[in-house]
Structures are given as structure tokens and as C-alpha cells.
Amino acid sequence: MKICVLVKEVPDAAVEKRIDPGTGRLDRSGERNLNPFDTHAIEAAMQLKEGGALSVDEVVAVTMGPETAERALRKAISLGADRSVHLADPALAGSDVNGTGYALAKALEREQPDLVLLGQQSDDGECYTIGAVVADHLRMPSLTQVIKIDVADGGLRCERQAEYGYDTVQVSLPAVISVGDAINEPRYPSLKAIMGAKKKPLDKLSAADAGIEPDRVGFDHARAHCTEFAAPPAKGAGRIIEDEDTAATVEQIVAWLDERKLLA
Amino acid sequence: MTDILVYALHHEGAINKNSLGAVSEGARLAGELGGACHALVLGARDALPDDLVATLGAYGAERVYRAEGPDGLAQPVVDAMARVMRAGGHGYALFGGGLLGFEIGAGLAARLDAGVCMEVTAVRVEDGALVAERPILQDSQVASVHYRSSVGVIIGRLNAFEASEQAGATAEIEDVEVEFEPHSLQATMVTRGEQRGADVNIEDADILVAGGRGLGKAEGFEQLEALAGALGGAVAATRAVVDAGWYAYAAQIGQTGKTVAPKLYLAAGISGAIQHKVGMQGSENIVAINKDANAPIFEFSDLGIVGDLNKIVPRLTEAVRARRA
Numbered sequence: 023m024k025i026c027v028l029v030k031e032v033p034d035a036a037v038e039k040r041i042d043p044g045t046g047r048l049d050r051s052g053e054r055n056l057n058p059f060d061t062h063a064i065e066a067a068m069q070l071k072e073g074g075a076l077s078v079d080e081v082v083a084v085t086m087g088p089e090t091a092e093r094a095l096r097k098a099i100s101l102g103a104d105r106s107v108h109l110a111d112p113a114l115a116g117s118d119v120n121g122t123g124y125a126l127a128k129a130l131e132r133e134q135p136d137l138v139l140l141g142q143q144s145d146d147g148e149c150y151t152i153g154a155v156v157a158d159h160l161r162m163p164s165l166t167q168v169i170k171i172d173v174a175d176g177g178l179r180c181e182r183q184a185e186y187g188y189d190t191v192q193v194s195l196p197a198v199i200s201v202g203d204a205i206n207e208p209r210y211p212s213l214k215a216i217m218g219a220k221k222k223p224l225d226k227l228s229a230a231d232a233g234i235e236p237d238r239v240g241f242d243h244a245r246a247h248c249t250e251f252a253a254p255p256a257k258g259a260g261r262i263i264e265d266e267d268t269a270a271t272v273e274q275i276v277a278w279l280d281e282r283k284l285l286a
Numbered sequence: 287m288t289d290i291l292v293y294a295l296h297h298e299g300a301i302n303k304n305s306l307g308a309v310s311e312g313a314r315l316a317g318e319l320g321g322a323c324h325a326l327v328l329g330a331r332d333a334l335p336d337d338l339v340a341t342l343g344a345y346g347a348e349r350v351y352r353a354e355g356p357d358g359l360a361q362p363v364v365d366a367m368a369r370v371m372r373a374g375g376h377g378y379a380l381f382g383g384g385l386l387g388f389e390i391g392a393g394l395a396a397r398l399d400a401g402v403c404m405e406v407t408a409v410r411v412e413d414g415a416l417v418a419e420r421p422i423l424q425d426s427q428v429a430s431v432h433y434r435s436s437v438g439v440i441i442g443r444l445n446a447f448e449a450s451e452q453a454g455a456t457a458e459i460e461d462v463e464v465e466f467e468p469h470s471l472q473a474t475m476v477t478r479g480e481q482r483g484a485d486v487n488i489e490d491a492d493i494l495v496a497g498g499r500g501l502g503k504a505e506g507f508e509q510l511e512a513l514a515g516a517l518g519g520a521v522a523a524t525r526a527v528v529d530a531g532w533y534a535y536a537a538q539i540g541q542t543g544k545t546v547a548p549k550l551y552l553a554a555g556i557s558g559a560i561q562h563k564v565g566m567q568g569s570e571n572i573v574a575i576n577k578d579a580n581a582p583i584f585e586f587s588d589l590g591i592v593g594d595l596n597k598i599v600p601r602l603t604e605a606v607r608a609r610r611a
Contacts, residue, residue: 142542151402154392154393158397179476183385184385184479186479187479188480188481189479190478191359191473193472193473194473202542245401245434246403246431247401247431247433251427251428253427259585260590263590263592264592265593265597268597271598275573275589275602276602276605284493285517285610
């Protein structure tokens with residue numbers, strides 16, 4: 023069977039992220055890296071492959087993004103993926119969640135995966151939702167924020183924290199599963215794996231190659247359109263007490279809580 | 287005239303409070319748009335009796351669509367909402383947030399080719415349409431999101447919408463038959479709502495005492511438990527200390543944990559990194575105790591105490607006990 027892992031290139035955690043005032047889009051200059059949340063999805067794929075309960079023939083890393091995103095794919099390969107697919111087309115730039123999920127689903131359709139894994143969120147977009155969009159297009163069952171996967175009863179037994187406690191859900195394959203970062207501790211790539219990553223196959227796809235309808239993707243066709251950006255409402259600086267005399271400090275805290283009726 | 291459909295989550299005989307908030311918000315917005323607010327519930331038939339469903343009327347729903355299906359899973363709800371919205375011509379779907387809200391909202395956006403905006407903290411009406419406000423880039427800015435599709439999906443941030451109840455009002459109930467997509471029935475619930483580790487639901491607590499690295503060691507949580515006990519609250523933790531094994535994952539606040547908005551959030555030994563801030567900044571009153579005067583948490587706390595928590599917390603616990611006795 024085949025596992026596809028969706029990955030994304032994001033600004034490095036050390037880079038201050040900002041909106042380009044000219045385009046109204048995220049400024050993507052600066053150091054870039056594989057979305058750290060995606061490394062958990064790759065690790066989950068590797069553990070399924072190595073675990074032996076499923077017969078996994080290959081793990082394929084799939085991304086959509088500009089030319090530079092190739093580096094995220096190389097990183098995914100160094101973490102264990104066998105090959106990668108890069109959906110890259112200027113027409114896709116600025117796609118919203120709806121367009122991105124649709125485009126990724128089209129790229130995945132070509133691969134016919136038995137399982138699609140992805141991280142719980144991207145470090146930059148903070149959307150948490152691509153998995154559910156992709157799953158609806160692929161007409162596959164889907165779960166997000168999964169923190170444990172076991173192979174059971176011909177499918178996957180998944181655990182996650184939901185609104186009312188832990189849920190255990192049985193999912194049949196093919197399926198789309200987004201994993202929480204509590205699921206595993208991703209491995210570090212070996213030097214050999216890093217060096218070897220460039221030799222693994224990388225397929226490049228245009229939007230047309232993937233059969234993507236042009237009027238469903240890109241900034242101009244985003245169904246949800248970000249316009250103005252404003253600073254969040256400022257919160258006045260609070261009161262600060264330097265603790266010099268703890269008895270007096272505690273008295274002040276209690277009085278403060280009392281005023282706000284928090285000790286009723 | 288634009289109608290809004292709100293998903294209402296239920297469990298063990300009660301409607302989720304974030305769903306109630308979303309229904310009230312939906313009613314307010316529908317009022318401004320000159321339309322109606324409808325709600326949709328889905329679950330086992332015996333878990334959704336008339337009296338429970340009709341209470342949604344008190345929060346502003348004129349009509350509640352009731353569908354029979356599996357509890358606690360997103361995709362059957364996508365099928366039900368898509369069916370109702372296609373037939374009823376609703377312009378917006380609104381969710382109070384939470385895991386299922388995100389999943390259903392995203393799936394519905396794909397199904398209806400709709401724009402979707404998540405983590406919404408406020409919604410306003412502009413030129414007869416809804417505009418969603420969403421904090422981005424770790425809450426450093428707020429984007430306004432306009433919909434350019436016939437349907438817009440709005441997924442609120444937890445606790446963003448306040449429930450307002452008008453006693454006596456009830457909603458009409460319309461039972462709907464939903465033919466589920468094959469893939470929607472390929473996930474099945476094995477066990478739901480299992481409690482592990484922490485026996486308190488921190489999302490429902492009015493008072494939270496949270497601990498971070500500054501506690502120094504796992505045993506540091508004992509004094510926080512004592513303080514939380516005195517205040518009548520629960521204990522929460524940062525990711526760093528959960529990762530270190532000092533406290534249960536169920537109590538984790540922040541980007542990768544839970545989002546809370548209690549009446550009082552008392553942070554002890556927490557520096558206030560952005561990943562933590564996003565999980566608790568909606569709290570009504572924030573008190574921080576930290577020995578580092580430059581800790582970022584002091585920038586968004588209402589009362590900050592620069593000092594040694596090991597000295598302050600035990601005495602504060604005593605004082606609170608005495609005050610409440």
C-alpha cells in the first residue's frame with residue numbers, strides 16, 4: 023500500500039512573520055523550512071511502514087508551493103519518504119484553504135493513496151483544516167488531531183482528544199488522518215539520508231498536469247478574501263507589584279481578587 | 287434576506303456552551319441581515335428529545351433541523367448541513383469552534399465550494415454581508431475576511447461568541463432525513479469522551495491556576511493544586527511542563543493544547559510565550575507571578591507580581607482560604 027504525506031514549506035521559526043502591505047499576503051522572504059508539524063506525520067508514516075502490521079510499499083511526500091518548496095520535500099525524503107511530488111504553478115499562488123485543499127486533492131488523486139497523513143497545522147497559516155477539505159474532495163473518511171494510531175480490524179484505530187475527553191475512532195482505509203504533535207517524537211535525519219535525498223525521484227506537476235480547474239485556485243479565485251489588516255485591540259498594561267514584603271504582596275493580591283468578586 | 291445555519295453540538299443531554307454562543311451570535315447577525323437563524327443537531331434519536339432541542343430557541347434559533355446519525359463525528363454532519371443549506375438557501379454556516387466545528391466547517395466548505403475562515407473572534411455586517419475578523423500571525427494582527435462565494439463558512443475561536451438566553455422562547459423542530467455519503471460512515475466511534483488523568487475539564491472551569499517551567503520540578507504543582515483548591519478552580523499547565531512529564535496532557539493550555547477563557551487565570555512560573563498566550567488570552571482576569579520582571583506574560587496580565595512563587599503561592603493559598611472561610 024501507499025502512504026502520501028502532505029508537507030508544506032513555512033518560514034523558519036526564527037523568522038518574524040509579517041504581511042506584505044503591498045500584496046496583502048504573507049511575506050515569504052527569509053529563511054524557509056519544512057513545517058515542524060509535518061515531521062510528526064512523516065514519522066507516523068515511517069512507524070506504520072516499519073511496524074509491519076501494514077504492508078507499506080512506499081511513502082510519498084506531496085507538497086504544493088513555490089520552487090523553493092523543493093527543499094521541504096528533500097527534508098521529508100531525508101526523514102524517510104521514498105519519493106516526492108511537487109505541485110508548483112504560479113496560478114496556485116495565493117489560494118485560500120478551499121483552493122489549496124482542492125488542488126492538493128487533485129494531486130493526490132493521481133497517486134491513489136491508501137492513506138493520507140498530514141500535520142495538525144502549518145506553522146504559518148494556523149488553519150488546522152486542510153485535512154478535512156482534502157478528505158471531502160477525495161471522499162475518504164477523515165480525522166484530525168490524532169495522537170495514536172494502531173492497525174486494527176483491517177483499518178486504523180485512532181485516538182484523539184475531543185470536546186468531551188478522549189475519543190477512539192475506527193477508520194477504514196483509504197483515509198485522511200491529520201496527526202497531533204503529541205503522537206510521536208520525530209527522528210533526526212542521518213547524514214547519509216540527507217546526502218541521499220537529492221537522488222530520490224521528485225515529480226513536478228503543473229496545475230494542468232493535476233487536472234486543476236483554473237477558476238478554483240489562486241488569489242483571484244479565493245472564496246475567502248483577506249482584506250484589511252489591523253492591529254489587535256491593545257490591552258492596557260496591568261498593575262505590577264514587586265514582591266518585597268510577601269505578606270503585603272499577598273494582601274494586595276487578595277484585595278485585587280476581592281474587588282473583582284473572584285473570591286465569592 | 288440571508289439565513290444562517292448554526293451547528294449545535296450536544297453530549298450527554300446538554301448542548302455545548304460554545305454552540306449556544308454560536309446560536310446567539312447567529313441570531314444577532316441574522317437579525318442584522320434581515321434573515322433567520324436556524325440550528326442543526328445530529329445524533330442518536332433518543333439523545334435529542336424535543337425538550338432539549340427546543341431550548342435552542344431560547345438562544346435565538348427560530349428552527350432546529352434534527353437529523354439522526356452517529357454522534358461525535360464530523361462527516362455525517364457535513365452531509366446533513368449541506369443538504370439543509372442547499373434546500374434552504376442559507377448564506378452562512380456558523381460554528382462555535384472546537385475540534386468538530388473545525389472539521390465540519392472545513393468539510394462543508396469543500397462540499398459547497400464555500401469560503402471558510404477559522405479562529406474567528408468577531409463577525410460584523412458590511413453591505414448586507416458578513417465579514418469575519420480573524421487574528422493571524424500568532425495574534426499580532428487581525429485580518430478582515432470577506433466571502434466571495436454564495437455560501438460563507440465561519441468557524442469561531444472557542445469562547446469568542448457569548449450565549450444570551452431569553453427564557454421562554456422555543457424553536458420549531460424539523461426532522462430531516464439524511465442520506466449519508468458512503469465515506470461519511472467509514473469512521474465509527476469506538477469509545478467517546480473517555481476521561482484520563484485529569485478529572486477536571488479545564489475548559490469549563492471559571493478559575494484556573496496554571497504552572498510552567500518556573501515551578502522548577504513536578505512537585506511544584508502540589509502548591510498550585512492547593513491554591514486551585516482554595517480558589518475553587520482547576521490546575522492547568524504549559525506545554526513545556528507537560529512535555530517534561532510534570533503534569534497531565536489533558537491540562538495543557540496553548541496552541542497545541544486547549545483554549546480557555548476563565549474568569550480568573552493565575553499563571554505561576556509561566557513566561558508567556560506566544561504559543562501559550564493564544565490558549566489563554568481570552569481570560570477575563572489574568573494574574574501572573576514570575577521572578578523575571580522581563581517575562582512577556584507581564585505585557586498582557588492585569589496584575590503582575592514580580593517575585594518568587596515558592597514564597598508567594600503558599601501564603602496566598604492561606605490568605606484565600608481565610609478570606610473564603
